[in-house]
Amino acid sequence: MTIANAFAFGVRIRIVVFFFCFNALLYMSFSILRDDWRRLAAYHLYPSTSNVTSDDLGSDTVASNIVENVASSTVTSDLSPKPQFAGKANATLVFLARNSDLQGVLRSMESVETHFNHKFGYPWILLNEEEFTEEFQESVKSKTNASVQFGLIPSRHWYQPDWIDEAKAEQGRNALKAWNVIYADSVSYRNMCRFNSGFFFHHPLLQPYRYYWRIEPDVDYFCQLQYDPFDYLKDNNKTYGFTIAIEELEKTVSTLWQAVKEFMEQYPEYIHPNNALAFLSDNGGETYNLCHFWSNFEIADMDFWRGEAYTKFFEFLDLKGGFYYERWGDAPIHSIAAALFLDKNQLHFFNDIGYQHSNIVHCPQQPAFLTGSCTCNRVLSIDYRRYSCLPRYNKMLNRKW
Numbered sequence: 001m002t003i004a005n006a007f008a009f010g011v012r013i014r015i016v017v018f019f020f021c022f023n024a025l026l027y028m029s030f031s032i033l034r035d036d037w038r039r040l041a042a043y044h045l046y047p048s049t050s051n052v053t054s055d056d057l058g059s060d061t062v063a064s065n066i067v068e069n070v071a072s073s074t075v076t077s078d079l080s081p082k083p084q085f086a087g088k089a090n091a092t093l094v095f096l097a098r099n100s101d102l103q104g105v106l107r108s109m110e111s112v113e114t115h116f117n118h119k120f121g122y123p124w125i126l127l128n129e130e131e132f133t134e135e136f137q138e139s140v141k142s143k144t145n146a147s148v149q150f151g152l153i154p155s156r157h158w159y160q161p162d163w164i165d166e167a168k169a170e171q172g173r174n175a176l177k178a179w180n181v182i183y184a185d186s187v188s189y190r191n192m193c194r195f196n197s198g199f200f201f202h203h204p205l206l207q208p209y210r211y212y213w214r215i216e217p218d219v220d221y222f223c224q225l226q227y228d229p230f231d232y233l234k235d236n237n238k239t240y241g242f243t244i245a246i247e248e249l250e251k252t253v254s255t256l257w258q259a260v261k262e263f264m265e266q267y268p269e270y271i272h273p274n275n276a277l278a279f280l281s282d283n284g285g286e287t288y289n290l291c292h293f294w295s296n297f298e299i300a301d302m303d304f305w306r307g308e309a310y311t312k313f314f315e316f317l318d319l320k321g322g323f324y325y326e327r328w329g330d331a332p333i334h335s336i337a338a339a340l341f342l343d344k345n346q347l348h349f350f351n352d353i354g355y356q357h358s359n360i361v362h363c364p365q366q367p368a369f370l371t372g373s374c375t376c377n378r379v380l381s382i383d384y385r386r387y388s389c390l391p392r393y394n395k396m397l398n399r400k401w
């Protein structure tokens, strides 16, 4: 073998070894991603309904059983003296939950306290359409040094209104069930979506506040928040903040966009000239692309929901009955309103807040947003994956991220 040949042989071996390793690596990362996609899709986007049937069709949904009890609908337990430290902004942490959600509630509270609130002391408000048990209240209070209030939701803000045609609603539930849509036949889930769309910000306990941060059971936060997000919204003239934007299940909102188009025609004065329609529609408003901000996380301004445009919008949609005939979620309702009635610059992507709900995670990926010692895995972030609407949001603002 000449020296030149030996050299060429060595190079060939190196090339072969290189390609072997490269392909193995490619294959490995691809299967990790593929598994992750599958889990994601399996969990939230095309979930099985095998164990979400339950007793949701109980008598609480029959109109005649609805008892007005607005008088007793405010505080079910009062607070300890005002803590030594309390958040400076006009803001509160809002948590809708059932007594049975206790473990998930405690887990979420711990995550929020550890990553943010132990330094800020914002008050917690927990809401329920039933009384919280003593055990629930005591456990929750032990998770924070901030003040905690427990509120009862007025019946008329929660239960299926009696002008809803129950036969038609049942048909709607059965149709979604046949499509294997998650929470297809749950009436309580629909009550929850309607409450979160049109009523939570009217609850007496929330009246003193302008900004809120919505928390749900079993969510995780991953980064130490270095600043006050409520101050951020206020100081930057922002109204609605999100971390995850994804596509809705089409079957749950079949006629929603038709209703929205009717509303826009009837009330053109509410549509902001610099709106975010491009986030909602890929064809100038003709059809809905199903994009919405995932409302299990929201840091936003309740005065927007309390304002004239949103009030009219909610009442208009409520009368269509789609909360019960279909399964309109509060996420698309909030998102469509925020995108149409606000300047698109009043929306805010909290890129630096690492957050997970169910199997979907947003983890900051760009160094500029990784300031809080995040413990999440950037590779799993939904941001640029299938079903994410972040690319549309960024494109609308001519941004890379």
Ligand SMILES: Nc1nc2c(ncn2[C@@H]2O[C@H](COP(=O)(O)OP(=O)(O)OP(=O)(O)O)[C@@H](O)[C@H]2O)c(=O)[nH]1
Binding pocket: 095, 096, 097, 098, 101, 127, 128, 129, 130, 188, 189, 192, 215, 216, 217, 296, 358
């Ligand atoms: N009080 C009360 N709270 C409810 C009810 N149903 C849901 N919630 C709360 O409403 C929020 C949303 O409900 P979830 O069950 O988390 O719905 P989801 O986020 O769409 O779905 P998963 O979290 O994936 O199950 C959570 O804070 C729940 O605790 C209910 O019937 N009563």
Ligand SMILES: *[C@@H]1O[C@H](CO)[C@@H](O)[C@H](O)[C@H]1NC(C)=O
Binding pocket: 051
């Ligand atoms: C759903 O069913 C699976 C297995 O069938 C079970 O492990 C899980 O705990 C159930 N979830 C709920 C919420 O009941």
Ligand SMILES: *[C@@H]1O[C@H](CO)[C@@H](O)[C@H](O)[C@H]1NC(C)=O
Binding pocket: 113, 118, 142, 143, 144, 145
């Ligand atoms: C409450 O404050 C005390 C004293 O600063 C601290 O030791 C404790 O960990 C705090 N509790 C929670 C739940 O943050």
Ligand SMILES: *[C@@H]1O[C@H](CO)[C@@H](O)[C@H](O)[C@H]1NC(C)=O
Binding pocket: 090, 207, 208, 209, 210, 211, 303
């Ligand atoms: C907080 O916000 C609410 C709603 O906008 C308002 O009614 C209230 O006066 C504000 N409180 C303070 C102290 O600014």
Ligand SMILES: *[C@@H]1O[C@H](CO)[C@@H](O)[C@H](O)[C@H]1NC(C)=O
Binding pocket: 237, 343, 346
């Ligand atoms: C906030 O933004 C809106 C929409 O662009 C604008 O109309 C309003 O004047 C701004 N307010 C302040 C205080 O800058």
Ligand SMILES: [Mg+2]
Binding pocket: 216, 217, 296, 357
């Ligand atoms: Mg949830």
